[in-house]
Amino acid sequence: MHMADALISPAVGGAMLAATAGMVLHGAKKLKEDMDDRVVPLMGVLGAFIFAAQMINFTIPATGSSGHIGGGMILAVLLGSNAAFLVMASVLTIQTLFFADGGLLALGCNIINLAFFSCFMAYPLIYKKIAGKDPNRNRILIGSIAASIASLQMGAFGVVLETWLSGVSEIPFTSFLLLMQPIHLAIGIVEGLVTAAVVTFVWKARPEILELTGSSASIRSTSMKKVLVGFAVFAAVIGGTLSWFASANPDGLEWSIYRAAGKEELKAPETRLHALFAKIQEKAAFLPGYSFKGNDSVKSDGKEVRVESGKDEAWGSVNAGTSLSGLIGGATTLLLAFFIGWFLRKLQNRS
Numbered sequence: 001m002h003m004a005d006a007l008i009s010p011a012v013g014g015a016m017l018a019a020t021a022g023m024v025l026h027g028a029k030k031l032k033e034d035m036d037d038r039v040v041p042l043m044g045v046l047g048a049f050i051f052a053a054q055m056i057n058f059t060i061p062a063t064g065s066s067g068h069i070g071g072g073m074i075l076a077v078l079l080g081s082n083a084a085f086l087v088m089a090s091v092l093t094i095q096t097l098f099f100a101d102g103g104l105l106a107l108g109c110n111i112i113n114l115a116f117f118s119c120f121m122a123y124p125l126i127y128k129k130i131a132g133k134d135p136n137r138n139r140i141l142i143g144s145i146a147a148s149i150a151s152l153q154m155g156a157f158g159v160v161l162e163t164w165l166s167g168v169s170e171i172p173f174t175s176f177l178l179l180m181q182p183i184h185l186a187i188g189i190v191e192g193l194v195t196a197a198v199v200t201f202v203w204k205a206r207p208e209i210l211e212l213t214g215s216s217a218s219i220r221s222t223s224m225k226k227v228l229v230g231f232a233v234f235a236a237v238i239g240g241t242l243s244w245f246a247s248a249n250p251d252g253l254e255w256s257i258y259r260a261a262g263k264e265e266l267k268a269p270e271t272r273l274h275a276l277f278a279k280i281q282e283k284a285a286f287l288p289g290y291s292f293k294g295n296d297s298v299k300s301d302g303k304e305v306r307v308e309s310g311k312d313e314a315w316g317s318v319n320a321g322t323s324l325s326g327l328i329g330g331a332t333t334l335l336l337a338f339f340i341g342w343f344l345r346k347l348q349n350r351s
Contacts, residue, residue, distance in 0.1 A: 001070070001155055001184070001253050002095070002110050005103030006266040006304045009166035010273040016108030016162070023116065024089055027082040032344045038224055039083060040345055042209075044338030045231040046075055047087045048330035051094065052239035053194075055290060055326055059247040060186050065255035066247035067187030070155070072118025073148050073195045077127060078202060078209060081119045083341070088115035090336045097281065098332065099325060100288035103268075104277040109162050113155040122151035135210055140199050145192030152188035156180040159253060168269045171261045179256035187252055202227055235334075239326020243290070244319055257305055266305045287328070291321035 005013070050071035057066040071091070075084035089111050095101040102110045130143035160180050164173045203210055205226050250258065258264060268274045286293070 001113060001152075001159060001251070002092075002102030003106040003113070003159055003162070003253070004266070004268070004305045005105040005274055005277060006268040007159075007163045007166060007169055007171075007257075008103065008106045008109060009168045009269070010105065010271055012162055012166045013103075013105035013108060013273075016112055017105075018108070020089070020108040020111045023111075024086065027085045028340075028344055031080075031082040031086065032348045035083075035341070035345055035348055037345060039079065040338060040341035041228055042224060043079060043083055043087050043341040044334040045228050045235065046078060047090055047337035048235040048334040049231045049238075050075060050087070051091050051329050051333040052235045052243070052326050054091070054095070055239060055243040055246060055322070055329075057247040057249070057251060058190060059249055060183065060252070063183065063186075063255065064249055065183055065252055066249040067183070067190065067252050068246075069187075069191040069194050070114045070118060070152065072115050073123060073127065073144065073151060073191065074198050076119045076123035077131075077144075077195070077199050081123055084123070085115050085119040086340055087337045088119065090340065091333050094329060094333050094336065097284045098286060099290050099329060100281055100285040101290070104281045105274060109158070113158040113162075117154040117158065118147075118151035121154060122147040126150050133211070135203060135207075137200060140203065141192075141196040144196035144199060145189060148192035148195050149185060149188035152184045152191060153181060156184040156252075169261065169266055170263075171257060175260040176256060179259050180252070183252040183256060201230070205230070232334075235330045236327065239330045240323045243322050243326045254305060268304055287321060287325045290325035290329075291319070 053071055054068050057068045059066050070088075072084060072088050075087050078084075079087065092102065092110050092114060093107065096104055096107050096110070127143040127147035130146060131139045135143075157177070157180070160173065160177045163169060163171060163176065199210070206224055209224065209227065249255070257266060268278065
């Protein structure tokens with residue numbers, strides 16, 4: 001559900017970037033007030049894990065489409081809303097700048113659609129109400145599925161609304177909406193199951209993390225070595241090898257665009273701002289589409305949307321570009337998320 005700049009006008013893109021910047025500053029301020037030392041490494045490894053997990057597109061049967069988890073709900077449950085939002089913003093920024101996954105002008109839209117709705121809406125209003133302060137396996141499962149579906153539905157509607165408000169594409173609002181919501185319902189169910197599995201793993205390994213998420217209580221006495229090592233290994237294995245087995249079908253957004261617009265390619269408007277952001281992204285993205293530059297298998301980038309069936313691509317074949325992307329992207333996200341947490345912790349100690 002990473003929007004390309006071809007869908008967004010400068011006015012909408014600029015407004016969403018400004019709104020996102022305000023949310024980042026607010027989240028950083030709130031996190032600084034009650035942050036614990038042990039949250040810092042957890043932010044790093046979870047950021048790397050979510051980056052890698054988003055590389056795995058799974059096929060949605062009988063549609064010719066695919067989807068991937070957003071990860072915002074996993075982060076919110078394990079870190080709390082503010083830390084989760086900052087980590088998701090880090091993941092999406094790195095994907096956009098270095099891998100051309102989503103448009104640079106559309107970055108604010110993508111952060112709101114994939115991070116805000118999950119971290120600040122679905123998590124506190126749905127997951128916490130269901131799982132509560134005394135989680136068990138069933139509550140975690142039900143809460144994860146309900147909250148993931150809700151966050152994906154809100155995010156999908158956000159994409160449709162932002163595209164319609166921009167008015168730079170020929171995609172009909174009603175058709176786009178009727179395609180986006182059902183396909184992301186299916187994706188939301190899968191994300192809910194994955195979220196429940198991940199949260200249950202942490203609940204069994206260190207239940208104290210779930211008990212203290214979002215509170216001001218200290219977790220200094222809680223050893224998180226098992227959790228940290230587990231997520232670091234998962235991130236490396238998923239990004240380095242399992243990413244080869246991602247579905248080659250267009251994702252839910254690309255599939256919906258093709259069905260609604262009847263076009264395999266949507267180009268960004270020829271405005272100065274679109275051209276500027278496209279040039280910056282072109283210079284920064286050293287592994288566009290999670291592959292080496294010039295690779296014909298790249299299906300989409302931040303500047304335009306190109307929909308291909310992917311049926312001619314080998315499934316499960318070794319791809320050095322994909323592996324390198326997964327490992328470098330995960331490591332970069334880990335460092336950025338860790339740095340954000342460390343920096344906020346330093347500011348907290350000085351105040």
